[in-house]
Amino acid sequence: MNFIEDLKWRGALNQATDEAGLLEAMANGKVGAYVGVDPTADSLHLGHLIPFMVLKRFQNAGGKAVIIVGGATGSIGDPRPTTERQLLTPEQLAKNEKGITAQVTKLFGDNDTTIVNNNEWLGQLSLTDFLRDYGKLFSINVMLKKDVVASRLETGISFTEFTYQVLQGIDFHELWRREDVKLQIGGSDQWGNITSGIDLIHSLEGSSAKAFGLTIPLMTDSTGKKFGKSEGNAIWLDAKKTSPYTFYQFWLNQNDADVVKYLKYFTFLGIEEIDDLAREVQTNPGARLAQRRLAQEVTKFVHGSEAVDEAEKLSKALFSGDVAELSADQIADAFGGVPSFDIASDTVNIIDFLIAGEVEQSKRQAREDVKNGAITINGQKVTDAAVEIDPSAHYDGQFVLVRRGKKKYFLGKISK
RNA sequence: GGGAGUGUAGCGAAGUCUGGCUAAACGCGACGGACUGUAACUCCGUUCCUUCGGGUUCGUAGGUUCGAAUCCUACCGCUCCCA
Incomplete structure (x- = not known):
């Protein structure tokens, strides 16, 4: 299976600008793909994992993974469909950028990975340069038609947030130019921002310039709820905010109707293995082999093998024995x-x-x-x-x- | 600048005209319990605080009244329309 076929099988593809063109570009040499994250908090959460899984697959398919930590875009705020965002303080931003950069580094490793902060270029851009070099290339008429903006025209949107799509467009172009990034990956709500970037690249580099966009379906569970919350709380990737044990348990407790979907999406297991596990869900759901495998794989990806062992040890102590019988040493050992x-x-x-x-x-x-x-x-x-x-x-x-x-x-x- | 709305518990939303029966309907979420596979579904209970006597709430500050989420005044926030 090629990159696109694999994504389709995994239910990870919502919209793509030009599948054939992308595959061709990938076949003609190493190219990059990028995902941008704005430092809205000091840690990533499960929602961030959604585009990252696709980026990781791209990397595994022979591409280069590029991640933007959006110091500049984060200081502006990506418009939400409902209300204006509260601006973050510079101190908070700096702290968040640091935390997120460290996590991304851990997830993607050093090979075929580039992590950049868009402050590098956007932070230096003067207002007049911005207006002359980029502003001229954006049509207000087109910008107003983007879904997020359109939905905010009723309730109001600040000029600051309105401009966000331009900044993200500049990001894509910058990476296209200096890192050979041909593809931007994002959630389905990012389609408008992604196409802004592609349009900008075409304006600046000519319409034959290769630039592609790909979005991922909104992840929901079988009851239609947005994925990634546990008891109303976000599941963070930072072990200090959400312990590896809690993280492991989150996956272990997924219901039968969702587990195969998540195995396809959040693990790197192949088609045969996932089919086997899907069969287990059918024939022997009580054993929850699929859930256990899911929990192991995702916890390993985010926290490492040792964390999986710890989480399983703790789970065993809590759920299969009499905790009163444990020794003080066992408590100290298992309950970290x-x-x-x-x-x-x-x-x-x-x-x-x-x-x-x-x-x-x-x-x-x-x-x-x-x-x-x-x-x-x-x-x-x-x-x-x-x-x-x-x-x-x-x-x-x-x-x-x-x-x-x-x-x-x-x-x-x-x-x- | 002018006009019309609107602000109720974590969220959504009644109640306001016709003041007391309202710690405030209902839905969602959350929490606990039963069932179970550490599931899902379903069902039950709880959901401002409390020394369990009571105390403090309905944007904020005053006022009227025996009594105010409900009436009056001012202020603040948000939305829409006009200029």
């Missing part, structure tokens, strides 16, 4: 990935304890959960809100293991 808090060794009321450990947000909620039997301390269910607990009663006086609900764990560390 669980949210933890420090606690004094003095006896405290269960409700106050849960609040102190940030297991619960309010006493009201804490009482409710205790009453409903949702709270387990060191493997022992606690249903009386008046109970006093002694943090140093178990695990050699070092830890208190708290469970809320079926599978949310928290580890209290006794401070000496």
Whole structure:
């Protein structure tokens, strides 16, 4: 299968400008493809993984991966369909750029990868140069027709955000010129920005210049919800924000209706192996082999093999044994990935304890959960809100293991 | 600058005319429980805080009233129309 056929089979292709032309360009020598990320937060999340998976496949197909960390575009803000964005402070931007650059470096490695910050060229561009060199080539009439802009004409859009598509167009041209990037990859909402770039390249380099665009379908689960959230929270790629254990569990808990789709999309497994796993989902869904494989593969890609081992060790400890039987050493060894808090060794009321450990947000909620039997301390269910607990009663006086609900764990560390 | 709207709990959205029965309908989300495969679906409960007596809320600040999300005044934000 060629690059495009593979994407189609994986359900990763929404729209492409010229499939045949792209394949031809790829066949005629090493070319680059790029994905841009704006540093809106200090870490990437699962949503970012969507275009990156395609870029990685492009790299694996013999291309060069180029990633723009959008220091300049991030300071402007890609228009959302609903409301104007809040501008980030320069300090926040700098911090975000640093975090994201480090993560991207980890994901793509050194071979056939280039990471650049568009501040390099956009940051130097003077207003008059911008207007003379680029502004003349953009038609307001065309810009107004782009979906995002059109949807914002009712509610209002600032000149700043309106200009965003021009900046992204300049990015594509810049990479086309200096890195031999022929393809831009993005989510389906990026189509307008991508074609802006292609049009700009054609204006500046002639209509025969090779430049292509490719978008990815909006990723949703079988119930139509946007992919990548767990209990309303984003799943981050930063191990400090979302532990590898939680990351692993996110994938392990995917339902049968979605797992094959995600295997195709988020792993590098081949067609035979995925077909085998799909058959397992049909014949023996309870074993959840497909989910497990998915969790292993994606966790390995993002956090590495060791993190997979850790996550599986922890999962095993939490779900297949009696946690009360574990030794203090085993707890220390396995539970590194669980949210933890420090606690004094003095006896405290269960409700106050849960609040102190940030297991619960309010006493009201804490009482409710205790009453409903949702709270387990060191493997022992606690249903009386008046109970006093002694943090140093178990695990050699070092830890208190708290469970809320079926599978949310928290580890209290006794401070000496 | 002129005019018309609008601002309610995490989000959406009733309630405002006809003040008290409203800590505020309903939907979504979230949280907990049952079922199960650490699923999905479905079902049940909870969803401002609380020392469980009560306390503090409906853009903000005042006012009227025994009593205000509901009436009045000013201010702030957002939307649309006119100039």
